[in-house]
Amino acid sequence: xxxxxxxxxxxxxxxxxxxxxxxxxxxxxxxxxxxxxxxxxxxxxxxxxxxxxxxxxxxxxxxxxxxxxxxxxxxxxxxxxxxxxxxxxxxxxxxxxxxxxxxxxxxxxxxxxxxxxxxxxxxxxxxxxxxxxxxxxxxxxxxxxxxxxxxxxxxxxxxxxxxxx
Amino acid sequence: xxxxxxxxxxxxxxxxxxxxxxxxxxxxxxxxxxxxxxxxxxxxxxxxxxxxxxxxxxxxxxxxxxxxxxxxxxxxxxxxxxxxx
Amino acid sequence: xxxxxxxxxxxxxxxxxxxxxxxxxxxxxxxxxxxxxxxxxxxxxxxxxxxxxxxxxxxxxxxxxxxxxxxxxxxxxxxxxxxxxxxxxxxxxxxxxxxxxxxxxxxxxxxxxxxxxxxxxxxxxxxxxxxxxxxxxxxxxxxxxxxxxxxxxxxxxxxxxxxxxxxxxxxxxxxxxxxxxxxxxxxxxxxxxxxxxxxxxxxxxxxxxxxxxxxxxxxxxxxxxxxxxxxxxxxxxxxxxxxxxxxxxxxxxxxxxxxxxxxxxxxxxxxxxxxxxxxxxxxxxxxxxxxxxxxxxxxxxxxxxxxxxxxxxxxxxxxxxxxxxxxxxxxxxxxxxxxxxxxxxxxxxxxxxxxxxxxxxxxxxxxxxxxxxxxxxxxxxxxxxxxxxxxxxxxxxxxxxxxxxxxxxxxxxxxx
Numbered sequence: 001x002x003x004x005x006x007x008x009x010x011x012x013x014x015x016x017x018x019x020x021x022x023x024x025x026x027x028x029x030x031x032x033x034x035x036x037x038x039x040x041x042x043x044x045x046x047x048x049x050x051x052x053x054x055x056x057x058x059x060x061x062x063x064x065x066x067x068x069x070x071x072x073x074x075x076x077x078x079x080x081x082x083x084x085x086x087x088x089x090x091x092x093x094x095x096x097x098x099x100x101x102x103x104x105x106x107x108x109x110x111x112x113x114x115x116x117x118x119x120x121x122x123x124x125x126x127x128x129x130x131x132x133x134x135x136x137x138x139x140x141x142x143x144x145x146x147x148x149x150x151x152x153x154x155x156x157x158x159x160x161x162x163x164x165x
Numbered sequence: 166x167x168x169x170x171x172x173x174x175x176x177x178x179x180x181x182x183x184x185x186x187x188x189x190x191x192x193x194x195x196x197x198x199x200x201x202x203x204x205x206x207x208x209x210x211x212x213x214x215x216x217x218x219x220x221x222x223x224x225x226x227x228x229x230x231x232x233x234x235x236x237x238x239x240x241x242x243x244x245x246x247x248x249x250x
Numbered sequence: 251x252x253x254x255x256x257x258x259x260x261x262x263x264x265x266x267x268x269x270x271x272x273x274x275x276x277x278x279x280x281x282x283x284x285x286x287x288x289x290x291x292x293x294x295x296x297x298x299x300x301x302x303x304x305x306x307x308x309x310x311x312x313x314x315x316x317x318x319x320x321x322x323x324x325x326x327x328x329x330x331x332x333x334x335x336x337x338x339x340x341x342x343x344x345x346x347x348x349x350x351x352x353x354x355x356x357x358x359x360x361x362x363x364x365x366x367x368x369x370x371x372x373x374x375x376x377x378x379x380x381x382x383x384x385x386x387x388x389x390x391x392x393x394x395x396x397x398x399x400x401x402x403x404x405x406x407x408x409x410x411x412x413x414x415x416x417x418x419x420x421x422x423x424x425x426x427x428x429x430x431x432x433x434x435x436x437x438x439x440x441x442x443x444x445x446x447x448x449x450x451x452x453x454x455x456x457x458x459x460x461x462x463x464x465x466x467x468x469x470x471x472x473x474x475x476x477x478x479x480x481x482x483x484x485x486x487x488x489x490x491x492x493x494x495x496x497x498x499x500x501x502x503x504x505x506x507x508x509x510x511x512x513x514x515x516x517x518x519x520x521x522x523x524x525x526x527x528x529x530x531x532x533x534x535x536x537x538x539x540x541x542x543x544x545x546x547x548x549x550x551x552x553x554x555x556x557x558x559x560x561x562x563x564x565x566x567x568x569x570x571x572x573x574x575x576x577x578x579x580x581x582x583x584x585x586x587x588x589x590x591x592x593x594x595x596x597x598x599x600x601x602x603x604x605x606x607x608x609x610x611x612x613x614x615x616x617x618x619x620x621x622x623x624x625x626x627x628x629x630x631x632x633x634x635x636x637x638x639x640x641x642x643x644x645x646x647x648x649x650x651x652x653x654x655x656x657x658x659x660x661x662x663x664x665x666x
Contacts, residue, residue, distance in 0.1 A: 055173060112181065126227070201652070207654075237554045238557065
C-alpha cells in the first residue's frame with residue numbers, strides 16, 4: 001500500500017531556546033518577540049517569527065535563517081540575566097513537512113498523539129514522539145511539521161520511506 | 166497502554182513518559198535518625214496490593230515531572246486514597 | 251511411594267492404567283505443625299522436600315491458596331543457567347544447575363531435562379566487555395562461558411538473519427553458556443510434591459493464608475487461613491510477588507518491589523532453534539519447546555504490578571526487538587501471553603533470611619528463581635533446620651541491607 005503524501009526536509013531555521021519566567025523574558029526581550037502565547041502548546045506569530053510555548057517556562061523562537069544574526073544581536077543570549085536562559089539552537093533540529101491527502105494517515109503511524117483536527121487544532125505545537133524519537137510536532141494549514149534532533153534526520157527519512165511503501 | 170495526565174499537555178500516551186519510581190518516604194535528616202531508620206529510608210519502598218503513588222517524567226514531551234496514583238492490580242490510574250498524605 | 255519405571259508402566263498398562271496411586275495424599279489439615287511453608291510452588295515444595303530428606307523434619311505443612319505449582323513455576327520460561335556476575339551468586343547457581351541435572355534420578359520423575367546451552371547474541375561492545383568480565387569470574391567457580399564469532403553464532407542459530415552490518419545494532423559476536431538448559435516446569439513441581447509427600451510432608455491446596463500470627467513475645471505462633479488457624483513455631487514465606495503482602499501482616503517491612511515479567515508463546519512449528527537464545531542488547535530471549543512453540547520472554551515493565559497478564563507496549567517492544575533479529579518470525583502466530591509477578595530486592599539479588607520476627611523465614615526477590623529451585627530449597631531447609639544460613643546463601647540475608655553490603659546483580663537478568 002502506498003500513501004499520497006509529500007515529504008519535505010526543510011532548510012535550517014534560526015532557533016532560540018528561551019527558558020525562565022515569562023515576565024522576566026518579556027522584560028529582557030519582549031519588544032523583539034511576538035506576544036507570549038498564553039495556552040500550553042500554542043504559538044504566536046509576528047514578522048515571520050514564531051514563538052511556541054512548549055513546556056512550563058519554556059519557549060522556542062523560530063525564524064528564517066536570514067534573521068539569525070540580527071535576532072542574536074537583539075536577544076543578547078550572552079548577557080541575559082541569570083533567572084532566564086536564551087540559547088541559540090539553530091543547528092540542533094531538523095524539520096520535516098508532511099503534506100497531502102494522506103498526511104494524517106502517515107502521521108498516525110509515526111506519532112501517538114490524537115492528531116484529529118478537532119483535538120490537535122491547527123496552529124498547535126507540542127513535543128511528542130515520531131517513530132519513538134522525541135519530536136516537536138505541529139499542525140499547520142494542509143499538513144503537519146515535525147522536528148527531531150539533527151542526528152536522527154537520516155534515520156527519520158528511512159522510517160518515513162518504510163512507512164509509506 | 167496508559168493515558169497519563171500531564172499538567173502542562175493534558176492526557177498523553179504512556180510511551181512519551183519515563184517511569185520515575187515509586188514515591189517513597191521523605192528524606193530524613195541522616196544525623197537525626199538511627200542507622201536502621203536510614204537504611205529503611207534507602208531500601209524500603211511501599212509495595213501495596215492496590216493504589217501506589219509513583220513519579221513519571223514527560224521526557225519525550227514537555228519535560229514535566231508528575232505523580233500519579235496507579236492500582237497495581239489493574240494498572241488503572243486512580244484517585245488518591247483518602248488516607249494518603 | 252510407587253516408583254515410576256518401565257516395569258510399573260508395563261504392569262499398569264496391563265490393567266488399563268486404572269491402578270496408579272495418587273502422586274500425593276490429601277490429608278486433613280491439622281492445627282499444629284513443626285514448620286508451615288506458605289506457597290506450594292517450586293521453592294516451597296523443594297524446601298519441604300529437603301527439610302524432610304536432609305534434616306529429618308517431616309511434620310511440615312505446605313499451604314497454597316490455589317493449586318500446587320500454579321504460580322510462577324508455571325509462568326516462567328524454564329531457563330536453567332549459572333552465568334551470573336558476583337562471587338556470591340555464581341557458586342549457588344552452579345550448585346543449582348548441577349542439582350537440576352540429577353533431579354530426574356533424585357525424584358524418580360522425568361524432568362525432561364535438555365541441556366541445550368544458551369547463546370547470547372551480543373550487539374554492543376559494552377555488553378561484550380561485561381560478558382567477558384563475567385566469563386573470568388565464572389571461570390573461577392566452574393561455570394562455563396565462551397566467546398564465539400559472529401560467523402559461528404549464525405551457524406549455531408540459522409534463524410538469526412537480522413542484525414547485519416547495516417542494522418542499527420549489528421551483531422558483533424556471541425557468548426556460549428554450555429551449562430544452560432531447559433526442563434519441564436510441571437515435572438519439577440509434581441516431582442518435589444510427590445517426593446516430599448512420600449517423606450511425610452503434607453500439601454494443602456486451596457488453603458489461603460490470610461495473616462501471620464505473632465504471640466505476645468513477638469515470635470511466630472502460626473498462620474490464619476481460610477480453613478482456620480494453623481500453629482507452628484517456624485513459618486516460611488515462599489510466595490514470590492506477594493511476599494510483602496504477607497509479611498506486612500506481621501508488621502515486617504522488606505526492601506522488595508513487585509514487578510511483572512513478560513512471556514508469550516508462538517504456535518508450534520518444526521524444529522528451528524536448538525539452543526536458548528538470549529539477546530541482552532535487544533531485550534528478549536527465547537527457546538523452542540519440545541512441542542515446537544517458541545517460548546519468548548521480554549523485559550519487565552518498570553512499574554510495580556500484581557497483574558498476571560502483560561502490558562501491550564511491553565509486548566509490542568519485545569516483538570519489535572525480536573523481529574529486528576529474527577525477521578522470519580513475522581509469520582509466527584502468537585498463541586498465549588502471560589506475566590509472572592515477582593518481587594525484586596533493592597539490589598536485584600534474592601533474599602533468603604531469618605527476619606526480625608522470631609521463627610519467620612522469607613525466601614524472596616528471586617528474579618528468575620526457576621533455576622534456583624533445587625539449591626534454593628536445600629539452602630532454605632538448612633536455614634530453617636539449623637537456624638544458620640547455608641554457606642552458599644550466607645551473603646543473601648536481610649543483614650546485607652543493614653550494612654549496605656549489597657550483592658548487585660541488576661544487569662545479569664532482564665532486570666535493569
